[in-house]
Amino acid sequence: MIPENIKTKIVAAIERQRSKFASDAAQAVTLGINAAQLNRIKKGDIQNVLSHGKWINIARKLDVQLTDAPTWVTAKTNVFHFVYTQLETCQNNSLSGILCDMADIGKTYTARQYVKEHQNSVYVDCAQVKSRQKLIRYVAREFGVNHTSRYTDVYNDLIYYLRSIDKPIIVLDEAGDLDYPAFLELKALWNATERFCAWYMMGAEGLEAKITRNKDLKKVGYTEIFSRFGNKYQQVVPQGKEAREDFIRRQVAMVAKVNGAIDIQKIYARTGGSLRRVFTEVQKLKAV
Helix, strand or coil, X not given: CCCHHXXXXXXXXXXXXXXXXXXXXXXXXXHCCCHHHHHHHXXXXXXXXXXHHHHHHHHHHCCCCCCCCCCCCXXXXXXXXXXXXXXXXXXXXXXXXXXXXXXXXXXXXXXXXXXXXXXXXXXXXXXXXXXXXXHHHHHHHHCCCCCCCCHHHHHHHHHHHHCCXXXXXXXXXXXXXXXXXXXXXXXXXXXXCCCCCEEXXXXXXXXXXXXXXXXXXXXXXXXXXXXXXXXXXXXXXXXXXXXHHHHHHHHHHHHHHHCXXXXXXXXXXXXXXXXXXXXXXXXXXXXX
């Protein structure tokens, strides 16, 4: 069973998330509970309202640690500044863009951080929702809109909602994992929300290769998608082997330093520049 102090942490996270939604009802939809349950737990009634599984589910969605995890400080790296600014610009002006760059440089971390801090923003890991229906239903649920009825109703309700709220943005991470029907539906949804909703597509070099290849093959939808997302692949990491290595080394150094590491050379040697591995190596050095 989840102890009371952890439930209290989860409720605090729910309270922090509330500003992202127009109403308690919309937030409840996103959390997978009803408005009455949400109201009860916000008032401190945390016993026998939600099942053990539902508490776990909400904790996962809100990134609440169930144990005392090591603290981690966000480093304002070049990638962080670039991606954060791009997302801010897109959302403020209802624009769209594509970022195709090296894997493991902090794109996903930055996008998740941005969405945590901004209203009417949704982050989508497309690797988890590859199909057309899964994608649209997931986006609808994250905005707190009806997502369980007939697909046509879900789709139309989502369009109506996106055209009604103030400057929404949808961040599509690992976008290269979407299947073809999902790409076509994405184009249709973009058309229906033009000038009302911002979009930002992210992926590694494989995303650029997929779009370019299918454009060259004149496969329906890909040229249109590329056009709607700005006709340009954004990139942060510089070209050239030496410039890239220097850029990545500086990224690792910044992340490691703000999290208390001293021997940066050792961190870089052990991680090979992988920011995902920096966390593990920093914790190892702290434990010595």
